[in-house]
Amino acid sequence: MGYPMAGHLAKSGYQVSVYNRTNEKAKSWQNNYTGDVALTPKEAALHCEIVFVCVGNDDDVREVVLGENGALAGMSKNSILVDHTTASAELARELNQYCQQKHIGFIDAPVSGGQAGAENGVLTVMCGGEESYFDKISPVLSAYARFSQLMGDVGSGQLSKMVNQICFTNVVQGLAEGLNFAQKAGLNTDKLIETISKGAAGSWQMDNRGKTMCANEFDFGFAVDWVRKDLAIAFAEAEKIGADLSVTKILDGYYEEIQAMGGNRWDTSSLIARLKTNKSE
Structure with a gap:
């Protein structure tokens, strides 16, 4: 995701220096955009006002x-x-301490919108940190984000992203069950999605994933491996604060089944695949 995000910064007129642990990717970026390639993160950060x-x-x-x-x-x-x-x-707070020692500002700013959001410059950014730092980075974020919000102190961005992941995985499972039901019932799913998306059942997932779920197309989007990584972070935080994520833990188990089916890199909408496999006639 950093590749297109850095590209939007360059296209917006910012002077950009990039580093990637795979140098070939950084060179590929330079072939498509105007900017410098650094051999180390330290080199990339030299003389920069903001480091992403x-x-x-x-x-x-x-x-x-x-x-x-x-x-x-x-x-x-x-x-x-x-x-x-x-x-x-916890990492956000740790990094903030290191930054404070060097009189450097810090913002934790996880994003939502996936690869498509990064490529199209329409990400949503959830930020944690001091308001003065957020105010300075906001105009720059607009190069690749359609909305950004300061959620609170350092760590609040990451906590907000955990909520995002909890919510959307539960929405995807409901959508998977509903669409699988519709197909079993013989409904025209294109007409169904067009109709119920206008009512209380409507969601981003339905608008952007409904048709591909019905067509068994999952070779794109936010990978199952990554959502399980994100959910593990949420589960660890839930243990600390005493939050009940019992249903989300069930969904994590479903994603584990998808991985066993070879769907590690499938989009998270692939939850419907296990229903078709387990319940097929």
Whole structure:
């Protein structure tokens, strides 16, 4: 997702320097956009007012931010580090402490909208941190986001993203059961989706995934492996705060079944695949 996000920054006129742990990807980016390629995160961060990070998980963030060649080592006083990775709130607070020691601002800013949202520049960004830092990065975020909101103190962005993942997975399961029911009943699912999407059952998932779910098309979008990573973060946080995620844990088990079917990289809408497999006549 960082590839198109950085591309939108370059197209918006910002001076961009990129780093990727696979240098070939960074060079490919440079072939498509105007910007510099750095060999280390430290080099990429030199002289930057804002440094954006978008990787896989907590350990990945630590790898590219901390250490002798990490981004923080190259950042200047009063610059701002923005972490777009979906990670733990604990990591956000940890990074904020490191930043404070160097008089650097920090915002945890996980995004929603998936690969398509990144490519089309219509992501939603949930931010945690000081309002003064958020105000400085907001105009820049608009290069690839249609909406961003400061949710509270550091860690609030990550907590908000956990809520997002809890909610959308539950919506997808309801949609999967409903559409599977419709197909078993012999309904015209195109007409069905067009009709009920206008009422109380309507959702982003129905509008963007309903038809592909009915067609058994899952070779795109937000991968099952990644949603299970995100849900694991939410489960760990739920243990700390005493929140009940019993239904979401059931859905995580369903996604584990999808992985066993070979669907690790399938879109999260593939929940309907297990219904068709388990309940087929």
